[in-house]
Amino acid sequence: MANTSRQAAWEFWGAELKRRREEAGLTQDALGRMVFVSGGYVGQFEQAIRKPQLDVAVRIDGVLQTDGFFERTWRKLIDDQRYADYFAAAAELERLATKICDFESMIVPGLLQTADYARVLTLANNPLATEEYIEDKVRARLDRAVILKDTTRPLYWAVLHEAVLRVPVGGPAVMAEQLEHIARLARERKILMQVLPFAAGAYPLMGRMLTLMEFEDAPPTAYTEGVYSGNLLDDPAVVMRVRxxxxxxxxxxxxxxxxxxxIESAAEDYRRCASST
Known part of the structure; x- marks a missing residue:
């Protein structure tokens, strides 16, 4: 779906939410309390500024007794099968962000991954999957990185733990290419990159991943991931603590x-190792 038609569909979603909310005699604040978001967020849903999470769409159906309308429509608009269910909403927001800050403790963030690196990770998580499935997932991940090439690309800042550089995902040749790719993006000033060294010891969010996103006309959001689960955090107090x-x-x-x-030193070490095998 093109961006313009997708946005028009979200505007319809928001207009329908407003119509059915008013028919139910509820203010934005009242509906917000019943579905566990602020009234301001309900207003942003209605104006198609912010997309709701799936669980919020489900609760809206329950409160407004709309027989699953908002859940079904949400799935058609945002549930891109190229991504895991729990990540689809975050992927949508990623395209709208003006600033993205990533932290990874073990693997290269998705926006920075090369095809070979992404393929190794996808296969590790899906060892019995077909080649077509693996390639679809890899293409979807590479498609996300297009935003770093756009003239209106977001400001992108990543902090990687040194473990990301040292775990040989796919072997020396794959790691050399991956780290060289990150270094090239940094040298071209398309990204800001920092490494948290082993010597730093204990650190905030230890063992976790985190993505912070800022938007032109909506409040900031944080995304975190667990085991086959993801969580978008938009409560202002929580997002402030995460920041x-x-x-x-x-x-x-x-x-x-x-x-x-x-990063360049590690890439050189991997390249030398790959050449000697």
Missing amino acids: ESYDLLRAAALSPEASLAL
């Missing part, structure tokens, strides 16, 4: 210059 944790990570990380030198 503070991210600031602490950046403060503990190496400078962008030192980080780039470490």
